[in-house]
Amino acid sequence: MSTPAMARRGFLKGALGMGALAAAGACAPGGGTSAAPSKLAKPTVSASTSAKGEITIWNRSGDLFKVFDAAIGKFREAHPGVKVNHLAVDIDAKLANTLISGTGVPDGSFWDDAKIGGQSEHLYDLTDLIAPYRDKVAPYKLSVNTVGGKIFGVLWDLDPGLLWYREDILQDAGVDPAGIGTYDDLLTAARTIKEKDPKTKPIHLDKNPFLGQLWLEMLANQQGTSLADAQGRLRLESAEYRRILTWIQDAVKGDLVTHAPYLEAADINTLDGGQQVFVPWAIWWSFAPQQLLKATKGRWRAAPLPAWTPGGARSGAMGGSSFIIPAKAKNPELAWLLYEFLCFTEPGCTAVYGPNSIYPGGLSTSVPSFTPALKPDKPLFKPIDALGGQDLWKVAVESAATIPAAAPIPVWWAQSVDYLGDNTQRLIEGKMSPDDVIAESAKKIQRNLIDRA
Incomplete structure (x- = not known):
């Protein structure tokens, strides 16, 4: 079934498999890890003319993959020197084991917030990179991606x-x-x-x-x-x-x-x-x-x-996902540039949530966690006919602003x-x-x- 809810259905399917992560040796949030996470410094290249290289990015298949594929096209326009291999992968079956084995690791991947804390030893510490945006993301999203004072996810959606x-x-x-x-x-x-x-x-x-x-x-x-x-x-x-x-x-x-x-x-x-x-x-x-x-x-x-x-x-x-950069990624700096564009810029948020060929009215199953994009009077997706033309964006954004901070899952x-x-x-x-x-x-x-x- 090809529907807007498949993105959320993917979360449910993935979260049901969380027990397998524990069996694979994931550590509980706040409990320490067997190795110190690598810290990713600010990329040495950021200008569209100087960023060059190739990255492999994993995403779940389905409509959400198509949305991100189109949004990544906008990133390619801004960074023509970066080749992005965007792959549809069974993340729930492959990602945890790939991180643990260190073989065939992507440069970045979509992942459920519920799983990020348990695999932090295999991920880049993104604290310094997220620092300029700390005051511009929903407190809930920041808190569930923080383990031991370090941030391991690039903060994407908010599900009020x-x-x-x-x-x-x-x-x-x-x-x-x-x-x-x-x-x-x-x-x-x-x-x-x-x-x-x-x-x-x-x-x-x-x-x-x-x-x-x-x-x-x-x-x-x-x-x-x-x-x-x-x-x-x-x-x-x-x-x-x-x-x-x-x-x-x-x-x-x-x-x-x-x-x-x-x-x-x-x-x-x-x-x-x-x-x-x-x-x-x-x-x-x-x-x-x-x-x-x-x-x-x-x-x-x-x-x-x-x-x-x-x-x-x-x-x-209720639920939510972010992006991770594995500690063994070949080109982590370029992966960060991609995720920074998608999550923390106006063109990126618009490319993901705004009207597109997949969803002519825009993606309406979540809202960005980037608060500058959460303007009630500047909707990224259109009013929904199936809700009698209601402006769901305004209701969701105003509700999202009240969500309290939380703890890592x-x-x-x-x-x-x-x-x-x-x-x-x-x-x-x-x-x-x-x-x-x-x-x-x-x-x-x-x-x-x-x-x-």
């Missing part, structure tokens, strides 16, 4: 969480979306809609343990926390996680939840059938009304996520889904309490993952 809702159903029920300022307000709105139409179960909760945990982390990030701190220490036993899990329990007990797997048939049917009305999810859910929802195309809208407390952050990050995160992700599903099914989820998950994550690392 949004509240997707059916505008027509809210209007019929007399619910003003602007009045949904907190998660308690969301429960109240869901009850109002259910009173109007008892067959609705308005709020989507995902049935996939991995996605459910990724979603949980978005809600935790909203509150300025995450499953582990910068030193890799578990912080699940907290008021923030208890608040989320208790809210889930309240929604379930109120019969306000549709528990369905992400955009599979059961999910699509209830979305199109009016049973689901609210989907608190990442920006990449925009794929659904554009490509999958037929009966309700044009009726969905996006708003900032509710806050957990009045005045709190109205968004959190621990290498054991995907393995923890066997505990926290599974137990969150049991909570939704009414088989566990919030305290049970926290106590049992924390015990097993600490014993089986952290203490063994």
